[in-house]
Amino acid sequence: MLKRDHVEALIRVELRRVYPMALEMAGIVGGLLLLFIVFGKGDAENISAVLVGSTFGYIVLVPVAFSRDKIDGGLEFLCFLPTTPREIASARVAVAAIIACPGALQIALAFAIYGTRMYAVPNAPTAALILFLFAWSALTAASCVMLALISNFRLQTLLGMPLIAVGILLIGVPAVVRRFEAPINATLSGTVQHDNVLLAVAAFVVLLILGTLAITYVATVRGIATYRHGRDQI
């Protein structure tokens, strides 16, 4: 059983620490956009690229804070409290979900600015709202994946193979998208016109996100339960 008081207290403390970083990040994004506009590069494509590209920052905030907790003894402090690994993990997941909100908002904004020009969307406000919800849950799930990895593996290990995988992903995926941009756009344009296909894709994505959240939550709880300061911190 999760005790609401405990989880709330843990969420409040984590937010107290992470939200200034999230604000800083939002400020940096705002500054970048301003620079683009000031230097005459503020077209829809550039603005959208900045908005979408900077969402990665919101994914890493909570896992990075968790990693620091493992190193400096913050997690050890929590592990000595009358609380459970499930409560600690739940609070972190909740904070990851809260911090993902501005990231999802940026994606929805990018869609409103640029996406609606690219695709013939029948109901743009609804589509933007749905996109916001999808982006929010996907960003939360991505953050939870990192949280699960950091809670179960030493930072040293994570800086090895998974980093290479992330590097390949960051370089490889955009390259593939650029290569197949035209057919992807055609498919997307076709898809948004067909309700059934759209619904099936949406259901698949929802299931994928829910599954990811469930697996990563269990893994994070396990990581916290087996954590021992001084042995696993780096």
Next chain:
Amino acid sequence: MSHAEALLVVDGLIVRYDGFMLHPVHLSVAPGERVALVGPNGAGKSTLLKAVLGRIPDHEGEIRVEGLPIRENVVRTRQRVGLLPETLLGYGWMPVNEHLDFLSRFQPNWDAQYAVQLLERLGIPTHTRIAALSRGQQVKLMFVAAEAFRPPLLLLDEPTSGLDPVVRNELLHTIDESLSANPGRSVIFSTHILEDVAALADRIVILVDGRLRMDIGKEELRKQNDGRPLTEILYQEFAPTC
């Protein structure tokens, strides 16, 4: 004392780390007892205290607090046992008052007024960040955190280690007063400062290389040594190991 009456029962506790083993430890602490856990660095004192708080889940043997096994009652155990850790436990960026407020959310018996009294008495500034406190102030704050809910059992891990004599005496005096105000409460404190043992303990448990070497009452030890001062006895008998 039967196990049913004991506040804490450690029954055949075994802990294994890489290169260290806490051999089967049997220990029973009655309400009101003040136990000094004496031993050299690496003897297993902190490990034993951590295990009592349920922080070493992969231990063998059984630990019971107020008759309940800690494995199935970790949260309850931590609401009945206060810990003053050897190293700072807390967020360095957090001010003292926020730290205590945060802790109070997890302790149903937290007495905020008592916590403020202790802070004032020990001269800890309430709005200063924990990281900005001196070592002595940090230790005193950890004591306030362990004491503010008046747990039946206090675990103090090297409470006076690294403190100057003034702060050390102030802390020992406060610990003594707090325990004397509620005679049913017990304390286990680990130390290698023999003067602390003489000042606070009425029972001495010696742990060396993960083995419980001796468990004896303070008065009994004195009697066995013709009433000599306790620090002298301990220094002569055990100093080589401590």
